Amino acid sequence: MSTDRPMRMPVRSAALLAQAGAVLLAWLIFETAAFFGLLLPLWAIAATQSAAAVLLSRLLHLPVWWLPVQALFIPAVLFALHLDLPSGYFLTGFVLFWLIFRSNARERVPLYFSTQATAEALLALLPPNRPVAFLDLGSGLGGLPAYLAAHRPDSVFHGVESAPALFGISWLRLRKRANAQVRYGSLWQENLAPYDLVYAFLSPEPMPELWRKAKAEMRPGSLLVSNSFSVPGMTPTRTLSLNDPRRTRLLIWTL
Ligand SMILES: C[S@@+](CC[C@H](N)C(=O)[O-])C[C@H]1O[C@@H](n2cnc3c(N)ncnc32)[C@H](O)[C@@H]1O
Structure with missing residues (x-):
């Protein structure tokens, strides 16, 4: 709400x-x-x-x-x-929508994808001189873990996705990458403690709860990066404005 x-x-x-x-x-x-x-x-x-x-x-x-x-x-x-129309059409449509947009109604998080500029900005945010652990909360088709894993073979890139079809596609996409994986499930069940950078591109709706979770679980010094959506009342440590068609803003909090 x-x-x-x-x-x-x-x-x-x-x-x-x-x-x-x-x-x-x-x-x-x-x-x-x-x-x-x-x-x-x-x-x-x-x-x-x-x-x-x-x-x-x-x-x-x-x-x-x-x-x-x-x-x-x-x-x-x-x-x-x-x-x-035969009722099978409606059933098929419903099942397809459920497989792809399962989280939309419940979590009020629509489906859209990070831009290439965002992927590049996240890559630049990763500390260069040591292995890092990254988590994409609601990883969609797994594009970000795939891109980052290809560019940082020393680090691990995880995603969690609750829409069955999106999870299936990203699992297929990442199955051959040793340093990337996606899990099927809710982001609320993830423990954020092992990660150096947690990325979220969700909606305004879950941000207050996500902030509480990040504060409770993330280690000091780790980064929470939210694409576009801020936490009410919490000024980000840093904001990156990207020069992409969507004019993406990355809000970065150092825990
Ligand atoms: C805006 S998309 C972002 C996709 C991807 N992270 C990217 O940046 O390209 C949000 C994604 O979060 C997923 N999602 C929404 N609520 C979720 C939840 N509770 N647990 C896991 N995934 C969720 C949606 O299915 C959707 O794929």
Whole structure:
């Protein structure tokens, strides 16, 4: 749950409540109109539901980016039903989404990848004259451990990933590298103590909890590097602004 929402209802509950309320409202309008002998067309009911879902979402303080999702949800369901596709299509789509985006809804961490400039900046941050241990929290397709392991054969590069498909691909990618590996599981189960540099490219949501975990587990002198997302109230020791298309900012805390 985001800390900048004045209301404390979890986002998913608020989204569901708004949809349910909007369905109820649309149904009441449909029934009332029918009572007076007016049969509303489906598009009018869908439009009413959609508008009501947006309104209720605003009232429940959902973040702005949820509004188009809320507006299109029921119209999209109706459209999908209208296509009359075999149910196997929906099951396949659901399984594929789950395999790739498993963590998105639960952790509120979207899937996007670090740029080449970020990989190079991380490589430059590693102490040059001794072996180091690196961990990528939520390692996606394993691109960072693969790149860093190729450039620093003296060091070890780990990743942890909770989306099954992403883990599978990164496991295949790294299986022949002696100094890189990815584990399947949650980053919250990882012990951060053995690492000299822990990298996170997540979202604003888990940062306060990640900071508590890093402070409790990481050794003095080790580095926590967050791509783009800061810890509320904690000024980074150093910030690197990269010259890449995303204008990446690396926030570095020395523990
Ligand atoms: C923004 S992507 C970053 C991918 C990669 N680290 C990179 O920089 O290219 C975030 C990744 O974290 C993963 N993730 C989210 N929550 C996680 C959790 N609790 N445990 C492990 N991985 C998680 C997501 O599946 C996703 O692959």
